[in-house]
Amino acid sequence: MKNQFKNSEKIRLSRFVLLALAGVLSFSSCKKSDELSRSADGTGIASKSQSKLLGIIVFPFGDYTINFKDDVPGGFSTAIRDQMVNTFFAVYPKLSNRFNTNAAKTVTIWMNPDFTGVAQAGGTQIEINPAYMSSHPKDVDVVVHEGMHIVQAYKGGVPGWLTEGIADYVRYKYGIYNDENGWKMQPYRPDQSYTAGYGTTATFLVWLEQHYSATIVDQLNTISRNGQYTSATWVNITGKTVDQLWSEYGQNPTITGLDVTTGAVLTVSRENGSGAGSTEGSLKLIDNSADTKFFIDSFPSGLTLKLTLPQLKIVTSYRLTSGNDFPDRDPKSWTLHGSNDNSNWTQLDSQTNQVFTSRKQEKTYSFSNLTAYKYYRISVSANNGSAGFQLAEWRVIKRPL
Numbered sequence: 001m002k003n004q005f006k007n008s009e010k011i012r013l014s015r016f017v018l019l020a021l022a023g024v025l026s027f028s029s030c031k032k033s034d035e036l037s038r039s040a041d042g043t044g045i046a047s048k049s050q051s052k053l054l055g056i057i058v059f060p061f062g063d064y065t066i067n068f069k070d071d072v073p074g075g076f077s078t079a080i081r082d083q084m085v086n087t088f089f090a091v092y093p094k095l096s097n098r099f100n101t102n103a104a105k106t107v108t109i110w111m112n113p114d115f116t117g118v119a120q121a122g123g124t125q126i127e128i129n130p131a132y133m134s135s136h137p138k139d140v141d142v143v144v145h146e147g148m149h150i151v152q153a154y155k156g157g158v159p160g161w162l163t164e165g166i167a168d169y170v171r172y173k174y175g176i177y178n179d180e181n182g183w184k185m186q187p188y189r190p191d192q193s194y195t196a197g198y199g200t201t202a203t204f205l206v207w208l209e210q211h212y213s214a215t216i217v218d219q220l221n222t223i224s225r226n227g228q229y230t231s232a233t234w235v236n237i238t239g240k241t242v243d244q245l246w247s248e249y250g251q252n253p254t255i256t257g258l259d260v261t262t263g264a265v266l267t268v269s270r271e272n273g274s275g276a277g278s279t280e281g282s283l284k285l286i287d288n289s290a291d292t293k294f295f296i297d298s299f300p301s302g303l304t305l306k307l308t309l310p311q312l313k314i315v316t317s318y319r320l321t322s323g324n325d326f327p328d329r330d331p332k333s334w335t336l337h338g339s340n341d342n343s344n345w346t347q348l349d350s351q352t353n354q355v356f357t358s359r360k361q362e363k364t365y366s367f368s369n370l371t372a373y374k375y376y377r378i379s380v381s382a383n384n385g386s387a388g389f390q391l392a393e394w395r396v397i398k399r400p401l
């Protein structure tokens with residue numbers, strides 16, 4: 001199904017390149033070269049749609065509106081529709097906030113049974129193949145990729161591979177069901193180039209973000225939105241050409257996975273006496289600060305720390321950070337388990353006789369795992385000898401690719 005998606009987009013990419021070369025189209029590679037409005041506010045699409053087509057359902061959400069055009073005979077699945085709408089509203093405002101605060105507030109999602117690709121975006125409209133969506137109901141993050149195209153609204157001169165690479169980068173960073181669905185980025189391959197677009201370019205962008213500039217995608221996006229992109233852009237940002245950067249990437253293509261702790265709910269089998277939200281309560285364990293810690297004055301062997309993630313994630317590493325004082329309170333031996341029903345647990349990692357050699361020290365533990373879990377649990381069987389227990393931070397990291 002991934003290939004099907006990619007192939008359909010690649011066909012459009014080729015068409016884009018040809019049209020762009022002809023000077024006809026200078027929008028997004030997913031832009032459909034037809035009669036669709038290119039208005040920036042979306043009102044043209046909505047009014048046109050309402051007068052022309054039946055089955056428009058309006059979903060408002062704060063400042064945003066989706067006009068959902070359902071042209072499926074008998075109606076498209078309302079369950080999948082609602083998941084698409086919810087996913088769009090969960091992500092699109094974040095994309096607008098980060099990449100283009102003037103992005104369209106009203107977007108049309110058109111379920112078009114006559115559309116033979118998977119999905120495409122142009123102007124303020126996302127067009128989706130309803131048969132594909134029905135057979136791939138968990139692939140709703142398609143609206144994240146396509147929604148990014150609406151946010152991008154690039155002027156001419158931006159190569160299609162970069163437009164698509166940024167859209168897949170965004171899906172990787174913001175997509176909700178990627179791990180559950182099996183969607184993933186493309187690892188480095190010596191027989192490919194950054195011009196492959198999609199997951200190949202997206203992974204390259206993540207590598208650049210980790211090795212050159214944490215804001216490189218933001219910079220590329222701004223430059224592209226301003227119509228100022230040239231091949232010199234890479235030199236201006238990194239001091240190197242894109243070919244030099246790709247070559248370096250190939251020599252050490254390792255990237256660090258995404259921290260998916262934010263938004264998780266933590267529960268512990270023994271809480272700090274002053275409560276979870278207190279100065280040394282359990283919430284300090286996931287506040288992303290090594291300067292605060294979770295502390296209990298009485299350590300029970302078998303102490304459990306459990307994270308419930310908002311969505312299933314394929315976690316393949318985690319980081320523990322020691323507290324600011326008293327090394328004997330540090331965890332020494334523990335196991336990590338994953339579960340999807342909070343009842344049956346699969347062991348993912350086991351550590352014994354661990355020593356944190358400094359205070360506020362972050363240690364990373366990696367393991368093999370191919371399963372997306374909703375629950376992750378650490379069971380601490382021993383600390384380093386104190387009556388109490390403390391830990392500054394616990395972060396869970398999804399697989400890099």
Ligand SMILES: [Zn+2]
Binds near residue numbers: 009029030149164
């Ligand atoms: Zn695309």
